[in-house]
Amino acid sequence: MKAGSPMTNKSYLYAFSVLTAVLWSLEGAGFWTVTQTGFFTLLLYLHKVTLKRAFIFVFVMVCVFLWCEITASPVSSLNGNSEVLEGKVVTDPVLIRDQYRFQLKTISGERVMVYVETPVPGLHHGSACAMKGTYKKPGPVYHTYGFDYALYLERQGVFWTFYTDTSDQIVCEARTSVKQSLLHYRNKGIEGIRELGVKKGDPHTAAVMQALVFGERGDLPEDHRAAYQVIGVSHLLAVSGLHVGLVVLMILFLLKRSGFTKETATNTVFILLPVYIIIAGGAPSVVRASLMVMFAIAALKMSGKVKPSDSIVGVFIVLLLFDPSYIYQLGFQLSFLTSFVLITSGKILEQGETGISILFRVTLLAQVVSLPIILNQFYQFSLLSLPFNLLFIPFISIFVLPVSIAAVLFLPVFPLLSELLFNVISNPLGWLHNLMFFLNDLTLFRLHTGKISSEFMAVLMAVTVLLFRAWERRALIQLIFLTLCFCGLIGFKMLAPYYTKYGTVTMLDVGQGDAILIELPRREKVYLIDTGGVVTWGDEKEFQGPGQRVILPHLAAKGITQIDKLILTHGHTDHIGETCVLSHNIKINRVLYPSGEMLSDLEKEVQACLHYKGIPIVEAKEGVWWEAGENRFRVISPSGSEASENNRSIVLLARMGKEDWLFTGDIEEEAESRIVRDYPGLKADVLKVPHHGSSSSSTSEFVELVNPAIGIIPVGRNNRFQHPGSEVVERFREMGTDIYRTDIHGDVTIRFHQSGGGVEVITVVTE
Numbered sequence: 001m002k003a004g005s006p007m008t009n010k011s012y013l014y015a016f017s018v019l020t021a022v023l024w025s026l027e028g029a030g031f032w033t034v035t036q037t038g039f040f041t042l043l044l045y046l047h048k049v050t051l052k053r054a055f056i057f058v059f060v061m062v063c064v065f066l067w068c069e070i071t072a073s074p075v076s077s078l079n080g081n082s083e084v085l086e087g088k089v090v091t092d093p094v095l096i097r098d099q100y101r102f103q104l105k106t107i108s109g110e111r112v113m114v115y116v117e118t119p120v121p122g123l124h125h126g127s128a129c130a131m132k133g134t135y136k137k138p139g140p141v142y143h144t145y146g147f148d149y150a151l152y153l154e155r156q157g158v159f160w161t162f163y164t165d166t167s168d169q170i171v172c173e174a175r176t177s178v179k180q181s182l183l184h185y186r187n188k189g190i191e192g193i194r195e196l197g198v199k200k201g202d203p204h205t206a207a208v209m210q211a212l213v214f215g216e217r218g219d220l221p222e223d224h225r226a227a228y229q230v231i232g233v234s235h236l237l238a239v240s241g242l243h244v245g246l247v248v249l250m251i252l253f254l255l256k257r258s259g260f261t262k263e264t265a266t267n268t269v270f271i272l273l274p275v276y277i278i279i280a281g282g283a284p285s286v287v288r289a290s291l292m293v294m295f296a297i298a299a300l301k302m303s304g305k306v307k308p309s310d311s312i313v314g315v316f317i318v319l320l321l322f323d324p325s326y327i328y329q330l331g332f333q334l335s336f337l338t339s340f341v342l343i344t345s346g347k348i349l350e351q352g353e354t355g356i357s358i359l360f361r362v363t364l365l366a367q368v369v370s371l372p373i374i375l376n377q378f379y380q381f382s383l384l385s386l387p388f389n390l391l392f393i394p395f396i397s398i399f400v401l402p403v404s405i406a407a408v409l410f411l412p413v414f415p416l417l418s419e420l421l422f423n424v425i426s427n428p429l430g431w432l433h434n435l436m437f438f439l440n441d442l443t444l445f446r447l448h449t450g451k452i453s454s455e456f457m458a459v460l461m462a463v464t465v466l467l468f469r470a471w472e473r474r475a476l477i478q479l480i481f482l483t484l485c486f487c488g489l490i491g492f493k494m495l496a497p498y499y500t501k502y503g504t505v506t507m508l509d510v511g512q513g514d515a516i517l518i519e520l521p522r523r524e525k526v527y528l529i530d531t532g533g534v535v536t537w538g539d540e541k542e543f544q545g546p547g548q549r550v551i552l553p554h555l556a557a558k559g560i561t562q563i564d565k566l567i568l569t570h571g572h573t574d575h576i577g578e579t580c581v582l583s584h585n586i587k588i589n590r591v592l593y594p595s596g597e598m599l600s601d602l603e604k605e606v607q608a609c610l611h612y613k614g615i616p617i618v619e620a621k622e623g624v625w626w627e628a629g630e631n632r633f634r635v636i637s638p639s640g641s642e643a644s645e646n647n648r649s650i651v652l653l654a655r656m657g658k659e660d661w662l663f664t665g666d667i668e669e670e671a672e673s674r675i676v677r678d679y680p681g682l683k684a685d686v687l688k689v690p691h692h693g694s695s696s697s698s699t700s701e702f703v704e705l706v707n708p709a710i711g712i713i714p715v716g717r718n719n720r721f722q723h724p725g726s727e728v729v730e731r732f733r734e735m736g737t738d739i740y741r742t743d744i745h746g747d748v749t750i751r752f753h754q755s756g757g758g759v760e761v762i763t764v765v766t767e
Contacts, residue, residue, distance in 0.1 A: 010047060012340070014060060015313045016040045021061040022324045025068035026155075031454050068324050076159035077108055080135035085112060085162050089127045089172070092183065094218070103158065104129060113138075113153055113161045122172040126180045131170035136161050140765050142509045142746030143550060145451060145557035155325045182278045189279075190216050192411045196422055204433065205426045209404040211237040212396070215281025224433065227440050229378060232367065232385030233392045238331060239280040241289035241339065242397050247276055248293060250405070270297045284319070284332035288339065291315040308343045312336065333373055338366045347472045356390075363389045365468070368486075372460040375452045375490075379556045383445040388436070395432065400425050443561070443587075449493045450559025460489055497523045497559060503631075503657060505686070506749040508554060509742040509764075510546035511535065512716030512723075513574030516663065516688065517554070520656065521754035525564045525628040529652070529663055529688075533577015535716070547578030552585055554747075562587035567620070569649040569665030570594055571603045580609035588615050594648045595621035595640040620650050630754060631656045636679060637671055646691060647671040653684070658756025662706060664690040664697075672702040682706060686750060686759070689713045689732070693724020693741075703731055710738050710750065710761065717743040 020040050023033040044054055086107060093102040093116075100116040100123070114131070116123070123129065138150035138161055153159070164170050174180075190210050197206020197219075207219040217225065217237060228234040248269055255265035273290040280286045292311045316336055319326050326332045342349075345365055352358035367386055374381055382388075407421040439445070452460070463486050470478035503521040510532030518527040532546040555563075566588050568576045582588065591610055598607050610617055624635040637651035649665025662684035667675075668691060675682065687708035690697035692715045711732050715723045724741065732739055738761070740748045746764035 010049075011307075011310045011313045012344075013040075013043060013047070013049075013057060015316045016043060017057045017060045018064050018317050018320055019327070021064035022068055022320055022327055024061075025065050025072065026324060026327070031458075035458050064321070067321065072157075072324075077110055078106075078112070078135065078160055080137065080160060083132050083134065084130070085114070085133065085135075086130045087112070087128075089123065089125055089129060092125045093123050103156075104162075111156065111158045113158050115161065115163045116170060117165055120170050120172055122174040123170075124172075124174050124180060125183050126177055127172040127174050129170060129172040131162070131164050133162050133164035133169060136163060140746075142742070142764055143554065144506070144747045144749065144764055145554055146550075146746075146764070152328075155328050157325075179278060182275060186214055186279045186281075189408055189411070190214050193408065194219060196407075196411070196418065200419065200422055200426065202422075202426050202430070205422065205429050208237065208400070208429060209407065209422075209425075212239070212243070212401050212404045213408050214279065215239040215283050215286065223437075227433075227436050230380065230440050230446065231382050231388050231436055232374075233389055233436075235334065235366075236392060236396050238285050239283055240285040240335065241292075243280070243401065244273075244276070244286060244289035244293060246397070246401060247405070248273075250402075266297055266300070270294055284326065284329055285335040287319065288312070288315050288335050291318065309340070312339055312343060330373070330377060334370050337373070338370055341365055341369045341468070345468065345472070348468070351474075359390060359393065363393065368467070369464055372452070372457045372464070375449050375460075375493075376454075376457050379451050379559065380446055380448045382440070383447065384439050384442075388439065392432070395428075400429060447490070447494065448556070448559045448561050449490060450497075451557040452493060456489070456493065460486070463489065494559065501754045502751055503754065504749050504751050505656075505661065506554070506747060507688070507712045507714055507740070507742060508532070508546075508550055509746045510550050510578075510714070512692070512719045512721070513546065513577070514569070514665070514688075514692075514714045515546065515551055515578075516714070517551075518654075518656075519558070519560070520628055520631055522629075523560075524631075526560055526562065527565045527567060528563050528582075529567045530569055530575040530665075531566070531578035531582055533573040533575065535574050535577075545578050545581060547581035547585075551578065551582065555586060560586075562589065564589050565592060566590070566615075567592045567650060567652065567663075568594075568606075569663075570645050571598065571600055571606075571648075572645060572666065573602060575665070576602065576606050579606045583609050583613045583615060588613070591615055591617045592620040592624075592635075592650065593617050594638050594650050595619050596638075596648060636682075637667065637675060639674065642671065644668070644670070651675065653682070657752030657754055657759070659685040659752055659759060661686045661688075662708070663688045666691040666694075666697075668694070668696045669699050672697065672699050676701050676705050680705070684708050686710045686712065687737075689724070689728070689739075691723075692719075692721070693728045694721070695725035695728060698728045698731060700731060703735060703737075707735060708732075708737050710740065710759070712748055712750075713739065713741045715741055715743050719743075 016036075017040065020036050023030075023036050027033045044057065049057070085104065087104040089102050090105045090111065091103040093100045098117070100119070102114055103111050104114050105111055137159070138153055140150060141148040193206050193209050193213075194203075197203040203219065204221065204224060207217070207221070207224070210216040210219055215238065220237070225234070228237060251269050251272060252265050255268055256262070260268070273294055277287055277290050292308070292315050295311045295314050319332070342362060342365060348365065349358055349361050352361050363386060367389065371381060403421050403425050407418045410421070411418040463482060467479065467482040467486060470482055499522060501521050504519045506517045508515040508517060512535045513532035514530035515532040516529040518529070520526070528551075531551065534545040563582075563586060566579070566582070568579065568591060598604060607617070620635050622635060622637055622639045626633050632655040634653045635650060636653050638648045642648040646666040646668050647670045649667045649671070651665060651667060651671070652663040654661040654663070660683060662682075664687070672690065682705055684706045685708060687706055687710070689711045693713045713724050729739060740761060740763060742748065744765065744767065749762040751760040751762060
């Protein structure tokens, strides 16, 4: 290694040894564990570490591994049979979808995730609570790209959830502590900003102020949050080193202006930083930055000098020893990764001759190093991210953040001054938001890669390391080559679906409804049959439909940016209810709708949404057909004379990959009898079982005629219709049909080759 290289400082090797040990404890011999172990071994070789020092690193790894094993909670001591739960609230109760959620630590020390339907007096962080309710095990993930909530809780040592229905089933006694008092002040500040936003008619500015000062994003509208994410500036709404540095400078300035000595001011900062961590929400980024400052102050007190790289290594090790599960937090990963890269990239930053040039390099370094993680989590990025960061970072750091902090500080004593400061940032922030939304609508600059695998992510990271080394050494030829490799890898991931000879048909688990995604080989066309919808009974509430929860995330993870045909089989909510959501979020080229007028309120709403987006609606009835490459599609129903909405469903016969597929909507006995009569030679290898497996469909004559090898049934768990009917399931089994159901198997994907050779069925949940 060359002198002066960031790699010359070997302190970071201790961080890598701790990380390796933590991964072995948490993940076992998984991909990232083996990759990290290999990379760490390579670093020891490149540094020509002596055998004695290598033994020290191994000893550190063993000690950390044993620490993780001793402190871990691999099994639960609860059995779930009791109806009583007692303990201490250890997280802030958060209101999400009319439900208060918090973690409670039992007397035995085990954590339980609690859900409470109504407000409870005395329920705060630190409260002692006793309650009656029901224990439940977190369910499995049912979606191909779904969030594994059970695994998420398990990594926090939580194995049970607990539900209470009413406030009279829970009694809490608030206990006062320093932390509780600080959290109370934090909540008052958040509420004060919220009320100020309501008063001024600008809740969006209030939400940004809450995020910047208190690390609270709960009031940020979903469209704003998504826009920040897509344009690549969501990190600015997380309390980070920028915020901590500004707060430290403000405290030092005020104390020195008040006559305090430098030593007293520094000591005060050291004492106040833990307070700020709590007030700012305790996110990994603010913890990291605050502890780094405290490390530096402590080193000065001991007449030592700590390098920034040593400081971040120390904080990294302390946090992982305190809670190894931090390694799974996206904020932790991005915070330490970007900070470490910026700290160790001094030679790259020194190449900048002006402030703007240095800002450009800082932004580019942070964007590139975080991109593999961003693509793995969010599946897309914007080419406008870099220029927008160059605009947004100074605007937030120099203008919005200081004014927001001042407004919060003055709110209790000089509310009029806080209102004035609120007005100062309101209009400029609104203009910038409008610009952000305008740029986000320019889809030309948004690159959709879909979800990248761990292996692909590791390759991107390796190329990134080599690229930064070439940049640091000013090796222009290598830099150009590695940049082309980096861009080429991303381009390869985006284009790969257009070269595969395999197609897929995925029955998405949208609850009690239909949504079937067809992706032809080489992604020649993408079709979606129905959209699912929100089905509720009585006073039940559904806050987000399957369009937002299931379909759009699945399309994004696949890198799909448009639907060539949206086939709406008929006008019931569980089949067309999410059409408006989809039409506003993804390009739809054409909609097929069954013969007849759109008369219901829902149908008129759907029609209005499609017309607003300029999406043509094509009438589909018996006789309509089309081809896409070697694949053929034919509508065999409705005929146009059907009396009921279910029998009016579009029935689509497809020939894909040398197999026959039949998609039937919600047809019942009337339509089935006509099909049996008019299509006596009808056969299908794969059948979408009519009407969710209802006993009013799938007659013996129809099933015997079609004689499918595979039957797929989209149906909601514990649905009130008791779908599918047991006699229907038995009828198919007697025919030798393999049945797959969304309520049991989750998403069901059937993979086929364009030249035939059979199909492969992939389920998220295996029986």
